[in-house]
Each structure stands twice: as C-alpha cells, then as structure tokens.
Amino acid sequence: MPLEAPLAPVIERVADLNARYKHHSATAVLEHALADPMVGSIAMVSSFGAESVALLHMLSVMDRSTPVLFLDTEMLFEETLIYQREVADKLGLHNVRVIRPDRDQMFARDNSGNLHRSDPDACCVLRKTEPLQKALDGFDGWITGRKRFQGKNRTTLEFFEDEDGKRIKVNPLVHWTPQDVSDYITNNRLPRHPLVAGGYPSIGCAPCTSRVAPGEDARAGRWRGAEKEECGIHFVNGKMVRGNETEVSDANVVVSDDGFGGDDWTGGFAPLSEPQTADVGLDLPSDTMPENLSGQLDDVTLIRVDFPSFADGRGFTIARQLRLMGYKGRLRARGHVIADQYAMARRSGFDEVEISADLAARQPQDQWRARANWQTHDYQSRLRGVI
Ligand code: SF4
Numbered sequence: 001m002p003l004e005a006p007l008a009p010v011i012e013r014v015a016d017l018n019a020r021y022k023h024h025s026a027t028a029v030l031e032h033a034l035a036d037p038m039v040g041s042i043a044m045v046s047s048f049g050a051e052s053v054a055l056l057h058m059l060s061v062m063d064r065s066t067p068v069l070f071l072d073t074e075m076l077f078e079e080t081l082i083y084q085r086e087v088a089d090k091l092g093l094h095n096v097r098v099i100r101p102d103r104d105q106m107f108a109r110d111n112s113g114n115l116h117r118s119d120p121d122a123c124c125v126l127r128k129t130e131p132l133q134k135a136l137d138g139f140d141g142w143i144t145g146r147k148r149f150q151g152k153n154r155t156t157l158e159f160f161e162d163e164d165g166k167r168i169k170v171n172p173l174v175h176w177t178p179q180d181v182s183d184y185i186t187n188n189r190l191p192r193h194p195l196v197a198g199g200y201p202s203i204g205c206a207p208c209t210s211r212v213a214p215g216e217d218a219r220a221g222r223w224r225g226a227e228k229e230e231c232g233i234h235f236v237n238g239k240m241v242r243g244n245e246t247e248v249s250d251a252n253v254v255v256s257d258d259g260f261g262g263d264d265w266t267g268g269f270a271p272l273s274e275p276q277t278a279d280v281g282l283d284l285p286s287d288t289m290p291e292n293l294s295g296q297l298d299d300v301t302l303i304r305v306d307f308p309s310f311a312d313g314r315g316f317t318i319a320r321q322l323r324l325m326g327y328k329g330r331l332r333a334r335g336h337v338i339a340d341q342y343a344m345a346r347r348s349g350f351d352e353v354e355i356s357a358d359l360a361a362r363q364p365q366d367q368w369r370a371r372a373n374w375q376t377h378d379y380q381s382r383l384r385g386v387i
Pocket of ligand 1: 073075115116119120121123124125127128204205206207208
C-alpha cells in the first residue's frame with residue numbers, strides 16, 4: 001500500500017512493526033506487509049529457487065497482482081528460467097518483472113562473462129545488486145524469503161529490517177525450518193525446482209552453485225571453495241571476500257556425437273593475437289567478427305568459441321559464419337553452454353560442446369541425446385537452405 005504522507009524514519013517504523021507483529025505467523029506478517037501503510041508500496045523479490053515457491057504461493061493467495069521481481073543474472077541454470085515461467089503460470093502471478101543487468105555496464109565490466117571467476121564480488125554487484133537496487137527504486141519495501149536457519153549472517157534476522165534507512169525489508173519466513181518449507185510445498189502440492197532432487201538445496205547462478213553432499217549445510221554449494229556467503233543483495237558491506245577460482249573450468253567434459261567424454265585435445269589454446277599453428281587451438285571471444293579472419297584460419301585444427309553467458313547467442317552466429325567462410329576444422333562451443341544446447345550448436349556448425357563436469361554430472365546422457373536429434377537438420381543442410 002503506497003504511503004500517503006511521509007512517515008517516521010525507516011528505523012523507527014521497523015522497530016514498531018517488529019514489536020507489533022513479533023508473535024504473528026508467516027502468513028499474518030505477509031498479509032500485514034501487503035496492507036500496512038507503515039510499510040508502503042512493496043514488491044516481492046524471488047529467485048524462483050529451491051524454496052521460493054512456498055512464499056510465492058502465499059502471495060498468490062493474498063494478492064496475485066503484487067509485483068514480483070525476478071533477477072535474471074544471465075548466469076542462471078536453464079532449469080531455473082523454465083521453472084520461473086511454470087510457477088508464475090501455475091500460481092497466476094501476473095506481475096512478474098524480469099530484471100536483467102544493464103547492457104552497457106555488462107559490456108564495459110564483464111564482456112567476457114568471466115568476472116565471476118576473477119572477482120565474484122564485483123560480478124554479484126554488476127549482475128545482482130545494481131539491477132535490483134534500480135528495480136526497487138519507487139518501492140518503500142520488499143519481501144524476501146530469507147530464514148534464520150540459512151546461515152551465520154541470517155541467524156538473527158527479524159520479520160522487518162531497516163535497509164540502510166532507504167526501505168523496509170520483510171522476511172515472513174524468518175522462523176521457518178527446512179521441514180516447515182518442505183511440508184508447506186508438499187501440503188499445497190506445489191512444483192519443486194527440478195534441481196532440488198539432484199542435490200541442490202540452494203540454487204543461484206550456475207557457475208557458482210554446486211551439488212551439496214548429504215550432511216552438508218544447505219548453502220554449502222553456493223560459492224564453494226570461497227569465503228563468500230552472500231551475493232551483496234542483502235549485505236552490500238557484508239562479508240564479501242574474493243574466493244578461489246571455481247574448479248568447474250578445470251575438469252571439463254566434451255559433448256560430441258559419441259556422448260560425454262574427456263578432452264582429447266592436448267595442444268592447448270592460444271588467443272588470436274598469437275601465431276596460429278595446427279598444433280595449438282584457437283580461442284575466439286564472443287565479440288569476434290569472423291569476416292576479419294578470412295585467410296587466417298587455414299592452418300587451425302580446432303577453434304573454441306566462447307559463450308560469456310547462457311543467453312548470449314553470438315557464438316552460434318560466429319560458428320555459422322566460419323562455416324560459410326569455408327572453415328573445415330573442428331569447432332567447439334565453450335563457456336556458458338550446457339548439453340541441452342548441443343543440437344543448436346551442431347546445427348550452427350559446431351562439432352562439440354565443452355561443459356563443466358558438474359553440469360555433465362546432472363545431465364543424464366540419454367536425455368540430451370533423445371532431445372538433440374540434430375542430425376535431421378545438420379548445419380550443412382541448413383546452410384544449403386540458407387544459401
Ligand atoms: S552468483 Fe556468481 S555468476 Fe552470479 S552474479 Fe554472483 S559471482 Fe556472478
């Protein structure tokens with residue numbers, strides 16, 4: 001509910017709200033947050049992650065028109081993007097706003113899509129904190145799904161929080177346990193995120209989320225190996241220590257017509273700026289203009305084309321153009337690609353796709369092979385049609 005007149009400072013309203021609703025249930029807190037003029041205009045921010053559907057369901061029962069902000073960092077699992085649409089449809093949430101990072105800022109600060117490896121804090125600021133803060137402009141408060149059980153930084157959370165004097169954050173589920181969430185989802189027959197069954201109890205961006213072993217903390221798979229614990233959405237000045245590089249890029253799997261296998265290429269890779277030989281693979285960034293490479297690729301045996309994000313399709317265009325220019329060597333897609341993109345990659349002219357071992361482990365081979373079926377429209381047929 002919009003504020004009709006300037007009210008007391010956020011810190012005072014938060015203290016008042018916490019005192020008033022201290023003994024209320026999650027549903028009561030959410031209901032009051034949506035209606036209490038002391039909170040003001042409000043949106044829910046949801047990752048559509050492992051547990052999000054519980055709070056989204058509560059919201060759908062109370063007011064389906066409430067704005068729901070979904071942050072697509074362009075690094076999310078494909079499963080999350082599909083799940084987001086399915087849940088919104090099922091619950092009738094008709095005001096979901098998909099928030100994405102600023103194009104110009106992405107170009108300037110993370111054009112290669114590898115910032116998460118070298119500086120995950122800066123990556124989270126660019127892809128999460130900044131776009132979300134911009135999206136929240138004009139709102140007096142926002143609803144989150146955070147809970148005390150989720151970790152050290154959250155153990156003292158209250159229902160209402162002061163966000164640096166700017167806005168009120170509402171955490172209706174703060175006292176819920178994992179069992180409460182699970183029971184709610186089961187009792188209301190809500191769809192679960194497909195990755196939960198695969199060992200992902202907490203789901204964020206694909207490069208920074210790994211499977212959790214039995215007995216591990218639910219958030220152990222987030223930024224594994226780094227000391228980083230929060231993305232910066234909630235703790236701008238919180239614990240944001242740069243972590244080690246992920247191991248994902250060190251243990252990659254090559255997807256080819258033969259299935260998933262190790263990398264048979266032992267020659268290493270070099271950038272375009274170095275002399276090209278048959279023994280060394282060529283690494284091409286996503287902003288390459290293939291037409292500028294005419295006559296330079298005759299000796300190159302293997303070219304790897306980088307995909308800086310899952311939503312960035314420039315690599316497919318590069319492959320098509322290279323084939324149209326007559327390149328006959330091996331073409332490999334690498335970076336933020338998944339096995340499900342194999343068919344598209346093949347149709348575009350790639351021979352293979354390089355994916356992380358972690359992604360390979362959760363992708364049953366029979367599934368991608370059944371879905372791929374690229375042979376009926378391989379790139380040569382397609383190019384003949386185009387030409
Ligand atoms: S979670 Fe990882 S990929 Fe996502 S914004 Fe943060 S550092 Fe970047």
